[in-house]
Amino acid sequence: MTFTKNASRFALISYLLPLALLFSCKEPYPGYTRADEGIYYKLLMVGEQDPCCHFGDYVTASIAYVTMNDSVFFSGVRKFKVSQPDFPGSVDKCFTLMCKHDSAQFIISALDFFEKTLENVVPDYLSADGKMKISVNLMDIQTPEEYEREKEAFLHWIEDLGEYEKLLLKQYIRDAKIEIPPTEDGIYYIVQQTGSGPVVATGDTVVIHYEGHFLNGKFFDSTRRRNDPLQFVYGQQWQVIGGLEKAIGKMHEGDKALVIIPSEQAFGADGSVEGIVPPFTPVVFEIELMSVK
Numbered sequence: 001m002t003f004t005k006n007a008s009r010f011a012l013i014s015y016l017l018p019l020a021l022l023f024s025c026k027e028p029y030p031g032y033t034r035a036d037e038g039i040y041y042k043l044l045m046v047g048e049q050d051p052c053c054h055f056g057d058y059v060t061a062s063i064a065y066v067t068m069n070d071s072v073f074f075s076g077v078r079k080f081k082v083s084q085p086d087f088p089g090s091v092d093k094c095f096t097l098m099c100k101h102d103s104a105q106f107i108i109s110a111l112d113f114f115e116k117t118l119e120n121v122v123p124d125y126l127s128a129d130g131k132m133k134i135s136v137n138l139m140d141i142q143t144p145e146e147y148e149r150e151k152e153a154f155l156h157w158i159e160d161l162g163e164y165e166k167l168l169l170k171q172y173i174r175d176a177k178i179e180i181p182p183t184e185d186g187i188y189y190i191v192q193q194t195g196s197g198p199v200v201a202t203g204d205t206v207v208i209h210y211e212g213h214f215l216n217g218k219f220f221d222s223t224r225r226r227n228d229p230l231q232f233v234y235g236q237q238w239q240v241i242g243g244l245e246k247a248i249g250k251m252h253e254g255d256k257a258l259v260i261i262p263s264e265q266a267f268g269a270d271g272s273v274e275g276i277v278p279p280f281t282p283v284v285f286e287i288e289l290m291s292v293k
Helices: 002-026 091-095 110-117 144-158 161-175 242-248
Strands: 040-045 058-066 072-081 103-109 131-142 188-193 205-213 219-222 230-233 256-261 283-292
Touching: 058 144, 072 230, 091 103, 091 131, 103 110, 110 131, 131 144, 161 256, 205 242, 242 256, 242 283
Parallel strands: none
Antiparallel strands: 040 103, 058 072, 058 131, 103 131, 188 256, 205 219, 205 230, 205 283, 256 283
């Protein structure tokens, strides 16, 4: 059945391709199809015909922000609600052009995306024509009803884990002989090395190395081990977890710090999207702020 649906979608693409080539000279971005409201898209891989995304659905997607010169400046997996746009050309519209397991690339207004969606400034390294690309692999789609049913069942299962987390965290702080008090958010920030560079400010592009591990010492992520530092624009949504962002906001270029983050400032009651970090799990990060631009 899936083969038949996919075959029909491929047949439609094959039918439209000659037309797209015929009129490509009239479009500013060859290979891309113009959607309504100024969004251009290119379907890279056809997934399933059903389900397809609608406003109000919850999606899990692998997302990359890309310059018009094809330089990736952010990538990650996120789960979020696709909201009804309140302005033309919103990135939310892009997801409604996709079905489950589709992969696509979109060209949208960088100004609208950063100022209206992320409520931030446009980075200097983006194209002078005000455009950017967003690459999306749509991994899963849930209706609001499916999302609420899953959430309710999940909360019943983990309702006692919050208290258990507090017990584990208290024991870890005692055993590690950490005497500094936590911040108002419950984060423990321990300076390991002091740098002499500038302090981080909203809108700066920062480059960090980090190693993340659980309270038992087991690593779950490390940019150092894969020799791939993380670069992102500080203060924007969908970049890093809240506790890590608050810690980086305290740092100067060249600083190293150990940060102990409770789950409500980390991956919360749901855990990480990839399933690596369980629900209600405090985490520890060793951070080095390598560059502030």
